[in-house]
Amino acid sequence: LTAALLRIRYNVHASPGNLNNQWGLPLSLLGLEANHQVMVAEMAMSQANEISSLAVVANPSIGVITNVAPAHMENFPDLAAVAAAKGELAQQLPTSGTLIVNADDPHTDAMPEKMAPHVVHVVRFGCDASADVRATNLVSISDGWAFDLHIGSASRNIELRLPGAAGVSNFLAATATAHALHVPIDEIAAEASKLEPLPNRGAIHRAGSITLIDESYNASPLAMHMALENFAALPTAGRRIAVLGDMLEMGDWTDQVHRDAGGKAAEIKADFLLAVGACAGLMAEGAAENGMAQETIHAFDTAEEAASWLAPRLQDGDTVLVKGSRAIHLERVAQAVTTAPVGSNGVMES
Structure with missing residues (x-):
């Protein structure tokens, strides 16, 4: 979704498939060419210190943390440990970078202050009133949602053909990233109706x-x-x-x-x-x-x-x-x- 919205304005290279771990991420980066303007890199998290190592390789200027939920729990004692592992991305961002977090998830919402106070630019997304990129007035439609998208003081009506609440949240995360890279809300709204779920993902x-x-x-x-x-x-x-x-x-x-x-x-x-x-x-x-x-x-x-x-x-x-x-x-x-x-x-x- 993020790559699709960024392609409105930029020549984008994105991680293919699930090339997101210590082997896959370097292979993804090898696909970069001189004409690419943006790289969208997915980073796997199955244990502590994994994301910090990947961030050293990728050197991101924007970090997006979508949520904290039970996953790979054989390697973590509790959700706080999962949050700490995901928060490694926030810690690795430069002071001039942008941290994008989910305002609807208490674990991610707390990361800017707890784990990355050095990062000046923070963008929150979600349905919560505190979000900078926000969805309101959600109505279920065939295979998706209709809602009002707010970015700052601007708002547009959106029809999104992504089923489930996760589809809305993921779209808002992608929108927050596009907004951070100056893609206008009108162009995001126009692209939204064309988005489709990836194979086997809803x-x-x-x-x-x-x-x-x-x-x-x-x-x-x-x-x-x-x-x-x-x-x-x-x-x-x-x-x-x-x-x-x-x-x-x-x-x-x-x-x-x-x-x-x-x-x-x-x-x-x-x-x-x-x-x-x-x-x-x-x-x-x-x-x-x-x-x-x-x-x-x-x-x-x-x-x-x-x-x-x-x-x-x-x-x-x-x-x-x-x-x-x-x-x-x-x-x-x-x-x-x-x-x-x-x-x-x-x-x-x-």
């Missing part, structure tokens, strides 16, 4: 009467919770089928976050839960404990098993959410949902 596909929400790229507890909330809000003519995969590297949090995911599927009244991976049993337990009928809960070891079970049982009007860590390969379930042939009775045939 894209909505329709295959006949079947709707697929493909979130198979990755998963964390907060992202899983938000995906299920968005799933519940999306209108459907048929059943809601949640296909949820393991969330990896959660350490001591593993049991609870997977039970919570299953419980959330029950809370939103999903008609079926297909849990996939080593923690499928934990998700199944959480769903059952929260009142989901046992006959609507199914656990599978692999994505292939889940896909084989689901495809022939799909019915007209079904909506399917697919979300899990990348290593679970739920994109194979997504592919099965969108490519299975439809019989004359409207039921997917094997």
Whole structure:
């Protein structure tokens, strides 16, 4: 999103794919050419001191910290440690740099004062009244949102085809970055309606009467919770089928976050839960404990098993959410949902 908005005015090079760690980031930087004006570099964070090392390599002048949420918890004792690891980016910025943080997230909102008091230029984004780049009057529309975008005293109405609250927040982060590099609000507003989700990151596909929400790229507890909330809000003519995969590297949090995911599927009244991976049993337990009928809960070891079970049982009007860590390969379930042939009775045939 950030690269797309910056391309309005600049020749941009962005990290391709997920080249964001100690090996991937240098490869991304090697793609820079003399005519590039801006580099948008993604930095991975799976342990302490990782971002600080990457920042030494990339030498950023603008740092964007979107949120602090449970992720890679096998390497961190608590969320404060996650915040400290992400805050390494703020610490590495020069005094003349720009720090962009999420005003709706207390951990990131506190970073300018706690971790980067030397950085003079701070931009906050979010829905909170304190945000410099802010969204108000949000209304859910087909596959996205309509809202008023405020940058300082200027405001414009936006139609954004990015589903879920995370889509709005990510757009605001990108907008804050574009604003810091002097892209006008009118040009940002015009570009907003053209933005689309990246593959496997919330894209909505329709295959006949079947709707697929493909979130198979990755998963964390907060992202899983938000995906299920968005799933519940999306209108459907048929059943809601949640296909949820393991969330990896959660350490001591593993049991609870997977039970919570299953419980959330029950809370939103999903008609079926297909849990996939080593923690499928934990998700199944959480769903059952929260009142989901046992006959609507199914656990599978692999994505292939889940896909084989689901495809022939799909019915007209079904909506399917697919979300899990990348290593679970739920994109194979997504592919099965969108490519299975439809019989004359409207039921997917094997």
